[in-house]
Amino acid sequence: MLRAHEPIAGAPATTGAIEVRRVTKLFASRNGSAGVEALRDVDVDIRPGQFVAFVGPSGCGKSTLLKLIGGLLDPTAGRITVGGSEVAGPRRDIGVMFQAPVLFPWRTVLENVLLPIEVFGLERRAATEKARQILNLVGLAGRERAYPRELSGGMQQRAALSRVLVIDPPIILMDEPFGALDEFTRERMNLEILRIWQEGRQTIVFVTHSIAEAVFLADRVVVMGTAPGRVLAVIDVPLPRPRSIDLMKSPEFAATVFEVREYLGVAR
Template sequence: MTAQAPQAAATGAATTIEVRDLTIEYQTGSGSVHALGPVDLDIAAGEFVSIVGPSGCGKSTLLKAAAGLISPTRGSVSIGGKPVQGPQSDLGIVFQNPLLMDWRSVMSNILLQAEMRRLPKAEAAEKARTLLAQVGLAGFEQHRPYELSGGMQQRVGICRALVHDPPLIMMDEPFGALDALTREQMCYDLQDLWMTRRPTVLFITHSISEAVLLSDRVIVMSARPGRILEEFRMERPRPRLLDDDHQEVDEASRQIRRLLGVQDHANEAAA
């Protein structure tokens, strides 16, 4: 199944992702494990696409293949029309653990991107301050990571991924380790950042509500070996709220839960 991207408007530095017949198998001591595919997927420049599916279905494997961190067994991935043949540098990645360096300040952690890419320091520092203000961390520039809450640390990780203005952001369960209230606020922070900058985003999550809130499209994957079951276009205007009373939200959430085998016991009882 091929999930097609909508026609994109001009989005500045954003880029495209093209996945063709992507299949990944792992070799283990007991034999080959078919983890993913085949998968075909197009993501337009500036599009925010979330992937949901059961644990172990290959969501993170797909992201790692797109980032060039693992090699396909068969098939291909292209970014901006160029084949992915190794780790990609022109992107930002955010994992579940922000992976901050405790001996560096918040600002120094963010500017690590600029140092590695040899970007002008003053310009990068100004971008870092702007990003920190956008996520509510103005004034925390000189704090150390261990002085911050988990949600604050993850905000720093997102700022680090964005400070070099990448055309593509890949996020692998970035809010999975956070408490419910912090997770909600992080969703709103990310929505605001995306609306300001409009990079292409590939977002991996177990949360249907996060996916429906943030995405232009939600891609639903099957259990292993992960394949695309269906896609849902989310077309209501932004900014959005998690508790939006909207037919699009209700219908997409219901159908995604059905595809993933989640039982709605409240509705069963009412029936």
């Protein structure tokens, strides 16, 4: 059986390491007033296969940083390399999942999942089989021919996730992917992500507003501050793997959550 992490023929082999070096991002204003310094001097190192979560207040530049790593924006200063080469635009070895599931309403679930196959001009037949396997994996078997409007929000997110997994990127960037889901669905999706990561050992960069979610999922939590957006702290999560929901009851979990909270200045 094909698994989510088995490469499609021709998939690039990269190590999945991410290096962000002294990255600054300024957004110029349109009317001549001072622009926004979304990020200042950000340094981040992410090792291949690591699961790293980013937390921080609204506007601290999390989405901006993710877009820079994904090659959807250019840094004003500094340098970002992924798998040893400088990021200069969207790439096949980097899959991006946004907060809102960006699905095309006129395409079925399967056709949406196959979109990157078309974009990158990959062989469609093997990919279709793989897409079906992945939809099965994320619990969307039987919904291949449904249209996005016929799916719940959680199902749409799972379709968006399938679209990332179909090209098997060694690096997956996720911007608050489950922020709009109810607590239970979100928990299920978190376990799903951990299972996929456990199997495929992708490098995952995961932005969230939930400290508990960050600690539950990640090897390291990067805490960011605002005005200008910058890294305040990097916290290693000392929790064993594989992780189950029960882990959230442990004193180690609570202690790590509290440590992150303190850096965010919301403790006490």
